[in-house]
Amino acid sequence: MRLRVLTSGLVALGLLAGCVGAPSEPLLRPPPAAGAPLPGWVIRLDPIETRDRAALQRTADDLPGAIRVRNDVDLYRLVYWTQVKGRPVPVSGLVAVPHGVAPKGVVVYLHGTTTTRAVSPSLPGRADGDQEAAVFAGSGYITLLPDYVGLGESDLPQAYLVAQPQVDAAVDMLKAIRGVGGVPALPERLPLFLMGFSQGGQSAAALHRALEGRPARGYDLAATVAIAGPHDLLGAVVGKLDGPDAESPRNVAYLAFAATAYADYYGQPLNTLLTPELARIVPGLFDGTHSPEEIVGQLPSDTRRLFRPEALAALKAGSGWFARALRENETAAWTPRAPLRIVIGEADEDVPPASSHALLDHARRRGTVTAQSVPGADHMGAAAQSYAPALTWFESLSDAS
Numbered sequence: 001m002r003l004r005v006l007t008s009g010l011v012a013l014g015l016l017a018g019c020v021g022a023p024s025e026p027l028l029r030p031p032p033a034a035g036a037p038l039p040g041w042v043i044r045l046d047p048i049e050t051r052d053r054a055a056l057q058r059t060a061d062d063l064p065g066a067i068r069v070r071n072d073v074d075l076y077r078l079v080y081w082t083q084v085k086g087r088p089v090p091v092s093g094l095v096a097v098p099h100g101v102a103p104k105g106v107v108v109y110l111h112g113t114t115t116t117r118a119v120s121p122s123l124p125g126r127a128d129g130d131q132e133a134a135v136f137a138g139s140g141y142i143t144l145l146p147d148y149v150g151l152g153e154s155d156l157p158q159a160y161l162v163a164q165p166q167v168d169a170a171v172d173m174l175k176a177i178r179g180v181g182g183v184p185a186l187p188e189r190l191p192l193f194l195m196g197f198s199q200g201g202q203s204a205a206a207l208h209r210a211l212e213g214r215p216a217r218g219y220d221l222a223a224t225v226a227i228a229g230p231h232d233l234l235g236a237v238v239g240k241l242d243g244p245d246a247e248s249p250r251n252v253a254y255l256a257f258a259a260t261a262y263a264d265y266y267g268q269p270l271n272t273l274l275t276p277e278l279a280r281i282v283p284g285l286f287d288g289t290h291s292p293e294e295i296v297g298q299l300p301s302d303t304r305r306l307f308r309p310e311a312l313a314a315l316k317a318g319s320g321w322f323a324r325a326l327r328e329n330e331t332a333a334w335t336p337r338a339p340l341r342i343v344i345g346e347a348d349e350d351v352p353p354a355s356s357h358a359l360l361d362h363a364r365r366r367g368t369v370t371a372q373s374v375p376g377a378d379h380m381g382a383a384a385q386s387y388a389p390a391l392t393w394f395e396s397l398s399d400a401s
Contacts, residue, residue, distance in 0.1 A: 040179065108144045
């Protein structure tokens with residue numbers, strides 16, 4: 001769940017460097033003649049630039065594992081339609097296309113928590129996108145990074161840690177890239193790989209589960225890597241309500257964000273959870289314009305001071321609407337059929353390792369799940385050490401398909 005820019009050095013990576021020219025003109029699908037737009041319809045495709053192999057290699061060299069970039073990459077911002085609770089909404093995402101080579105498959109990457117729209121994956125200065133373009137698109141995979149609802153093109157509140165909107169946005173992005181000019185004509189079927197970090201680890205698991213129930217046309221789900229995800233969501237939240245974890249500014253921000261997002265998505269009054277004063281000010285803090293530092297400065301120093309006493313007691317007891325909604329969005333108690341790898345930083349203080357172990361212990365009953373335990377790694381360390389093994393794994397499965 002980590003708010004990337006709460007930690008020094010984890011601010012947005014800056015404008016893409018190494019540009020050798022941009023892809024040509026925006027390529028649009030003609031608008032529908034009438035009726036509501038359908039999920040997956042394209043609004044526009046905005047070229048960003050072509051990034052050369054040398055620049056991509058410099059990005060890949062910042063990661064452990066001696067990753068070798070093989071090709072240039074064309075970068076686009078795709079704007080398309082998805083739905084939230086049945087209502088059409090425009091959203092966006094980054095598309096990274098291998099330049100001049102036939103795609104080996106598609107990688108969907110679901111990013112970690114951000115509160116600021118200006119660092120959405122599809123925008124310049126993003127915190128996510130550079131590494132995925134270098135590692136995966138630079139190795140021949142079309143790589144997609146959906147902006148979560150509430151980021152990028154979307155002006156809705158973020159549905160933070162609510163699984164369905166993230167699943168829908170990813171599935172509809174897979175549809176959209178088959179309905180737009182400007183990317184190579186895709187083969188009739190392509191292997192599909194999923195990867196997600198933190199909040200995105202939960203989203204990747206939810207997307208894997210959804211695709212096994214209803215496959216995306218033209219794609220064969222091959223494997224998923226879920227890194228440091230809060231799969232036991234209620235347990236992860238309750239664990240931040242006592243002891244030293246309750247006094248972490250990051251945890252105060254996480255829980256305020258989750259409470260605000262869930263109240264909005266489920267149509268519940270926020271003042272049934274938060275104190276009256278905080279219920280008035282907190283929604284404005286998470287409108288996509290405030291940095292994590294600004295948000296933390298307006299919040300109490302202890303997670304327990306966020307909540308009304310009766311709401312805090314209900315949450316700890318696992319009762320009330322918020323606890324029920326958290327359970328509804330958990331990704332721990334299911335069994336994947338396609339291979340799933342869970343990456344666990346054993347020194348992770350943002351998402352407790354127990355939350356990943358909950359999914360691991362349940363899913364091991366079918367033998368399609370494996371774990372990559374990273375001793376001594378914190379939240380970000382687990383992410384950094386996941387790229388090279390994930391690429392090697394995806395390539396082995398691509399070669400076998």
